[in-house]
Amino acid sequence: MTGLILKLAPSERVLINGAVIENGDRRAKIAIRTPNANILRLKDAIHPSLANTPVARVCYICQLILTGETDPTEGHQQLLTGIEQLSQVFRDQDSRVILSRATDHVISRSYYHALKQLRELLPREARLLAARQA
Numbered sequence: 001m002t003g004l005i006l007k008l009a010p011s012e013r014v015l016i017n018g019a020v021i022e023n024g025d026r027r028a029k030i031a032i033r034t035p036n037a038n039i040l041r042l043k044d045a046i047h048p049s050l051a052n053t054p055v056a057r058v059c060y061i062c063q064l065i066l067t068g069e070t071d072p073t074e075g076h077q078q079l080l081t082g083i084e085q086l087s088q089v090f091r092d093q094d095s096r097v098i099l100s101r102a103t104d105h106v107i108s109r110s111y112y113h114a115l116k117q118l119r120e121l122l123p124r125e126a127r128l129l130a131a132r133q134a
Helices: 054-067 072-087 093-107 111-119 122-133
Strands: 004-008 013-016 019-022 028-032 039-041
Touching: 004 039, 039 054, 039 111, 054 072, 054 111, 054 122, 072 093, 072 111, 093 111
Parallel strands: none
Antiparallel strands: 004 028, 013 019, 013 039
């Protein structure tokens, strides 16, 4: 089976190619067959005011591409540049693997998967920022 499988909780909302879709009262599974469909779980969406750290800003760029709020070519380049900048800070092996996977997804224009990878860095970034302030 190819494509993306979304497992939705009751009343969960997802943005697919610009259309907001809300699940019903029961859990559901949706198979997305269209390659390169733009998908964003609204529970994963980052509010612009919360895009105030390096990782959150890169995630937000990815989100803008998925929602169609930025030029895809410009956003694509900004995303690659942002990931490259993050690789200068996150030097541990696990983070490098995450950034490498995110880069691969961006190159293949699979922005949903890139966002999923990048979001894994948010807790690490929070720990680094907290340690820096202590």
